Amino acid sequence: EIVLTQSPATLSLSPGERATLSCRATQSVSSYLAWYQQKPGRAPRLLIYDASNRATGIPARFSGSGSGTDFTLTISSLEPEDFAVYYCQQRSNWPLTFGGGTKVEIK
Amino acid sequence: EVQLVESGGGLVQPGGSLRLSCAASGFTFTSYSINWVRQAPGKGLEWLSYISSTSSAIYYADSVKGRFTISRDNAKNSLYLQMNNLRDEDTAVYYCARSASYRLDYWGQGTLVTVSS
Numbered sequence: 014e015i016v017l018t019q020s021p022a023t024l025s026l027s028p029g030e031r032a033t034l035s036c037r038a039t040q041s042v043s044s045y046l047a048w049y050q051q052k053p054g055r056a057p058r059l060l061i062y063d064a065s066n067r068a069t070g071i072p073a074r075f076s077g078s079g080s081g082t083d084f085t086l087t088i089s090s091l092e093p094e095d096f097a098v099y100y101c102q103q104r105s106n107w108p109l110t111f112g113g114g115t116k117v118e119i120k
Numbered sequence: 121e122v123q124l125v126e127s128g129g130g131l132v133q134p135g136g137s138l139r140l141s142c143a144a145s146g147f148t149f150t151s152y153s154i155n156w157v158r159q160a161p162g163k164g165l166e167w168l169s170y171i172s173s174t175s176s177a178i179y180y181a182d183s184v185k186g187r188f189t190i191s192r193d194n195a196k197n198s199l200y201l202q203m204n205n206l207r208d209e210d211t212a213v214y215y216c217a218r219s220a221s222y223r224l225d226y227w228g229q230g231t232l233v234t235v236s237s
Contacts, residue, residue, distance in 0.1 A: 049165075051165075055229075056215055056227035056228060057165065057215075057224070057227055059225050068225065100165055102165075104222035109167040109222065111164060111165040
């Protein structure tokens with residue numbers, strides 16, 4: 014099973030700041046990595062797929078990069094609605110696996 | 121508009137069974153694979169099971185293999201998860217999520233399953 018480790022666990026930032034979230038895999042997942050956003054009491058929402066492709070309707074301030082074992086989600090300038098938990102997920106091997114999440118909180 | 125609506129959650133005793141349903145609308149159900157994902161209270165996401173569009177491919181997480189069964193009825197645009205021999209650690213919100221090349225592009229709102237005596 015591929016284990017995804019996200020860091021940091023919590024990121025405390027102010028609106029307007031840049032957020033950089035990391036996801037590291039225990040073995041190569043090529044570019045088969047997605048990122049999701051989840052707000053309290055809500056279902057996750059797909060943000061980025063195949064490492065760097067924004068899903069439909071996702072603002073340009075969200076970007077993804079990386080390949081192999083190291084991936085990054087960047088939010089260029091945090092909006093108030095971006096404070097949430099973010100998960101990475103790999104689709105390279107079964108079982109599909111998620112990272113443990115990074116909470117982006119208001120500083 | 122793509123919609124996935126889960127139902128069937130509730131309180132069940134350890135060792136009991138429950139059947140979850142997921143009703144799909146707003147897209148061609150027969151063209152998509154579907155997954156079940158759960159989230160224990162205050163925890164992260166855990167993928168549970170996948171079923172292809174024609175039910176020809178089915179996968180399970182080790183944590184539920186042999187206890188849970190995924191199925192679908194394409195005539196009814198519906199997905200199911202039969203859960204047997206439930207344990208305390210199965211307490212979670214259960215989501216169905218549509219697969220587009222194994223990325224989960226649309227999710228339902230979830231249904232809560234509580235396993236407790």
